[in-house]
Amino acid sequence: MHSSFVSRAVHKPLIQFVGSRANLWKNAQHTVGPHPLTPANLEKHVAKADPVPAAKSPNFTAGSLEFSQRPARYFRTPISELEMEAIESGGATMII
Numbered sequence: 001m002h003s004s005f006v007s008r009a010v011h012k013p014l015i016q017f018v019g020s021r022a023n024l025w026k027n028a029q030h031t032v033g034p035h036p037l038t039p040a041n042l043e044k045h046v047a048k049a050d051p052v053p054a055a056k057s058p059n060f061t062a063g064s065l066e067f068s069q070r071p072a073r074y075f076r077t078p079i080s081e082l083e084m085e086a087i088e089s090g091g092a093t094m095i096i
Helices: 003-007 040-045 079-089
Strands: none
Touching: none
């Protein structure tokens, strides 16, 4: 009759973390530029990181649109009164 004893055993996970994770990246160096192990012959091909610019208004390209500027074909079609009644009644009584 050991089966009930086994089913009541407390589960202990096999993985254990030591210490807090808050300080995991606290002392890491934050460098800008290519990875330190990038080969010298490839450093000129790696994009240089630009400094973070100050918050400014979004810069839109010539082909971009705001959501309210979309063409009429992308707007929702209005719901008729008959469709509204069918939705409110559950749709079981009316056939459109």
